Structure formats: structure tokens, C-alpha cells
Amino acid sequence: MKQKKSFSTVLIITIVIVIAALGFITALIGYKEFTSVLEKQYNNSAYEVAETVRSYLNPDKLNYYLETGEKDDEYNQIEADLDRLVVSMNCNYIYVARITPENLLETTYIFDSVNPWTGFDRYPLGYVATDMDPKYAEDTRHILETGGRAEQYLYTYTATEAHTSAGLGVIDSSGNVVAIIGVEKPMTSLVDARNTYVRDVVLAMLAIVVISIVVYLMFLRSFLVVPLREITEEAARFAEDHSEREGNLKAEQNQYEIGILARSIRKMESDINVYIDNLTKVTAEKERIGAELNVATQIQADMLPRIFPAFPDYNEFELYATMDPAKEVGGDFYDYFLVDNDHIALVMADVSGKGVPAALFMVIAKTLIKNSAQHGNSPSQILAYANEQLNEGNEAELFVTVWIAIIEISTGKGVAANAGHENPVLRRAGGQYELQIYKHSPAVATIDGIRYKQHEFEIHPGDEIFVYTDGVPEATNAKNELYGDKRMLDVLNRNLDASTQEMLVAMREDIEKFVGDVPQFDDITMLSFRYFGPNHNTKE
Numbered sequence: 001m002k003q004k005k006s007f008s009t010v011l012i013i014t015i016v017i018v019i020a021a022l023g024f025i026t027a028l029i030g031y032k033e034f035t036s037v038l039e040k041q042y043n044n045s046a047y048e049v050a051e052t053v054r055s056y057l058n059p060d061k062l063n064y065y066l067e068t069g070e071k072d073d074e075y076n077q078i079e080a081d082l083d084r085l086v087v088s089m090n091c092n093y094i095y096v097a098r099i100t101p102e103n104l105l106e107t108t109y110i111f112d113s114v115n116p117w118t119g120f121d122r123y124p125l126g127y128v129a130t131d132m133d134p135k136y137a138e139d140t141r142h143i144l145e146t147g148g149r150a151e152q153y154l155y156t157y158t159a160t161e162a163h164t165s166a167g168l169g170v171i172d173s174s175g176n177v178v179a180i181i182g183v184e185k186p187m188t189s190l191v192d193a194r195n196t197y198v199r200d201v202v203l204a205m206l207a208i209v210v211i212s213i214v215v216y217l218m219f220l221r222s223f224l225v226v227p228l229r230e231i232t233e234e235a236a237r238f239a240e241d242h243s244e245r246e247g248n249l250k251a252e253q254n255q256y257e258i259g260i261l262a263r264s265i266r267k268m269e270s271d272i273n274v275y276i277d278n279l280t281k282v283t284a285e286k287e288r289i290g291a292e293l294n295v296a297t298q299i300q301a302d303m304l305p306r307i308f309p310a311f312p313d314y315n316e317f318e319l320y321a322t323m324d325p326a327k328e329v330g331g332d333f334y335d336y337f338l339v340d341n342d343h344i345a346l347v348m349a350d351v352s353g354k355g356v357p358a359a360l361f362m363v364i365a366k367t368l369i370k371n372s373a374q375h376g377n378s379p380s381q382i383l384a385y386a387n388e389q390l391n392e393g394n395e396a397e398l399f400v401t402v403w404i405a406i407i408e409i410s411t412g413k414g415v416a417a418n419a420g421h422e423n424p425v426l427r428r429a430g431g432q433y434e435l436q437i438y439k440h441s442p443a444v445a446t447i448d449g450i451r452y453k454q455h456e457f458e459i460h461p462g463d464e465i466f467v468y469t470d471g472v473p474e475a476t477n478a479k480n481e482l483y484g485d486k487r488m489l490d491v492l493n494r495n496l497d498a499s500t501q502e503m504l505v506a507m508r509e510d511i512e513k514f515v516g517d518v519p520q521f522d523d524i525t526m527l528s529f530r531y532f533g534p535n536h537n538t539k540e
Helices: 007-056 059-068 073-088 134-146 188-241 257-303 355-373 379-391 484-494 500-515
Strands: 093-100 103-114 154-157 162-171 177-186 317-324 332-340 343-351 400-408 413-419 425-427 433-435 455-458 464-468 524-531
Touching: 007 073, 007 093, 007 162, 007 177, 007 188, 059 073, 059 093, 059 103, 059 162, 059 177, 073 093, 073 103, 093 134, 103 134, 134 162, 134 177, 188 257, 317 332, 317 500, 332 355, 332 524, 343 355, 343 464, 343 524, 355 379, 355 400, 379 400, 379 413, 425 484, 433 484, 484 500, 500 524
Parallel strands: none
Antiparallel strands: 093 103, 093 177, 154 162, 162 177, 317 524, 332 343, 343 400, 400 413, 413 455, 425 433, 425 464, 464 524
């Protein structure tokens, strides 16, 4: 397995790279500046030699020497002086030559002094050379036009030698440029000096890198590496046993960010332990509440009648009901019970809100409605009584929508009241399921002193009543579409021959198929009642 680099190693490598890069850039800039200064010094030295040569010459006799080819005593003296000068000034060669503007690449030599160490022979008087480098042509033209120096510094670098050249005009007494002085001077000291400079810079940079690393290591170890190692070990120890450290970390005394980190680690240990303790308590409390909610769920379920067939001794009807809460406990409820031997009460209700508050409100409402009904009250009286009782101390401002009907078993005649609940569905024998739409009274526990309306109806053998809460039509799928009354009626009408239980099962399956994976957000409660009529011995 590949070993990871330590933090200190990464920092050392980084500082070495940074120092090396800075040293390289500094050396490069210094190298260029150093070379430029020395080149100018050498070039100025070459021009000083050229000025000395010009002082030796008699410009008015230069054409005479070329035209006659004769060397007098003055010529010989000048040539001897130039030979001494080329050696004493450490030049490669010094020459005086005529160049015409018409042919800048042709050189006619008047004087040519060559340093013996070069191994070259001098060009004789009048020798014509055509090997002038074309790159000197413009400088030559400038000298002929002005009689002064070349416009540019001329430097030549080869694998074995570096030298500079100087070009200077010679002007006769008539003001004409009659010749050009050329001086070539080697720059041996420049090469040696540059090599020495590069060596010194490299050695200095290495020394700086070594010293920087030593100092940096000492700093890193004292202020970063050791404190970080201590913090890392402390974090690993705490992760292992979750016990707080006794005493402070040395790193906490660090006045930089490391100290802040160390103090934060210590505080984090304390906070995590407190959090774990609180989480343990919260988890235990959640488990307790969960257990209590399971009990509450069971109690609520037990409060709703769930034994079917509901009344085995009665062949005049059959009914079935279900309630699926959106949470552990819900606010919907249904109920059915015998008021007396010939009357049955059907109740479908929906408490506002969800969860435990709605469930508690539901228990009270269910109890009030059933007690009032069993005292022989009509549906409107039952709702008025429940409204009066539930409005007392209703600080949570909950309310309940209720549909209630009391049916005379022997005749099928009934009385119903609707307190803000969903419209019931009725199917006549041989017909289709249809919504029964009419004006409702306000929900129970909304306004004091409400007089609830009730209406009479009659069902015949084969008729069926289906009541439900808003969790059915308002079931929502992933596209935010509502299940709706139309789908509900379609399912009912596709199951005309089903029993009340089979019909509710089909309805629940279709709702689940419609909503898919979307969580249930409201209680779904349904009740179906089918009337067979009096003296019915066998259910169809």
C-alpha cells in the first residue's frame, strides 16, 4: 500500500520549489543584466581602441597609400603602433579600410594589424576582401554617412569565443569619410565572469534552500507539526472511547489558528458527549412515545366497530367500513350502531388536523354523537348537542365534519343531516352510483347555537349508500393530480355486483394505484351500507 506523504513533507517540498523558482528567476534576471553591462563595457573599450587608432592616422594620406601602394616612414610607424596596440589592448585585430557606399560588402585594406595569438596573417596594403558579413552593411552605411560610430553594439558568440566589434569613421581635412576603422575585441573575461556568477548564484541558492529548510523545519515542528499531531492523536483517541481528556492539550497554548483548532476540538468533545447523552434520552423518549402511539393506534382502532358481519341476526342489510390513518393515529372516524331494535345509525366524520390532537378530538366527538343518538335524539339534535359540548374549551379551534343518518330497518325510511361533510353516494337497485348533492350545515364545533338541518329519505331493497371522508377524492399523485369524485364513481360503478367489503377493497386498491409512491397525507375512511328490505332471509 502506498504510504501517504506527511503534511510537513508536503510543506518542505513546496518551500524548496518556491525558493528554487525564485532563485532561478533572480539568477536569470541577474545573468541578463550582468551580461548586458559587461557587453557594453567591452564595446566601449573597443571604441576607445578605435579612437586611439584614429589619433594615429593622417587621413589626408590614406588615399595616397591606396593609389600608389607605397609605404613611407609615416606608414611604417603607424603600422608598428597598431601592431603594439592590438597586442597591448588584447584585440583580435585592428584594421583601417576603404568601403564605398556603392559596394558595402567590399573592403580595401589600408592597415591590418592582427594579434599573433589568433594565428591569422595580416592583409597587405590594397588587399580587397569581399567577405564582409551582410549584417554589418547598414552599420557601415551609417558610418560612411556620419563619420561616427555604428548604430548598434555588435556582439558575436560562437562555441569557442565571444567578441565585440567597433566601427568608426575616418574624416579627412575636407570633411569626407575616407576610411573606416574596425576593431574586434574578445570578451574572454565576460565568459569567465558569467560562469563565476552562475556558480555563485547556484551555491548561494543551495545555501538559502538548506538554511530555509532547517529554519522552516524548526518552525513547522514547533508551531504546526507537533500541535497537529497532538490534535490528531486526541481526535483518534476520542473517536475510540468517547471519553473527555483530563487536562488541556499543549496545542491549546498556541496563539495561532492551531490553538483555536485545539480549543475547538476540546469543546467539540464536550459538545458531542452532551449531544450523545441528549440523543440517548431523545431516542428513549421517542421509543416510549412510539410505543404509546402504537397503543393509541390500537385503542383508536378498537373504538371503531370492526366486527363483520356487523349484526349477524339482521338479514335486512349488510355493511362494511374501513379507516386508514395518515399517521399513527388519525382524526377520521366512522360508526354504526343500533339505536333500538328497528333503527340503525350510520356515522361518517372527519376531524380537522392530524395526529394525536385530532385523535383525541375524534374520541370525544364519537362518544358525544353515539350517546346523544342512543337517547332517541334526531340527527339535527345530535349534531346540535355535539356542537354545544365541543365548543366549550376548544382552544385548539378544531372542528369536525359529520354525516349522520338514522334508518328504520323495517321500512327503509331514514333521516340524515350533513354538517359540512362530503356528499354521500347513493345507488338505487339496478341503477348507477350517484352523488347526492344538497346544501349542508356548518361543521360541528365552529359556531355556537347552530340549528342543524336534516332531511328525510327512503331506501328500497337493493339500494346502497356509500359515505367517505375527503381523503378519498383528495388523494394526490406525483403529478399533483387529485383522485376526484369521477374516479371514485367509476370504481363504484365497475363493482356493482361486489359485496360491500369487496367494493371497499377495490376502491382502496385503485387509490393506491393512482397515488403510487406518494406518501398518504390524509386519513382515508369509507363505509358502505346495502339494504335488502324486511323479511330477507338470504343476502343476495
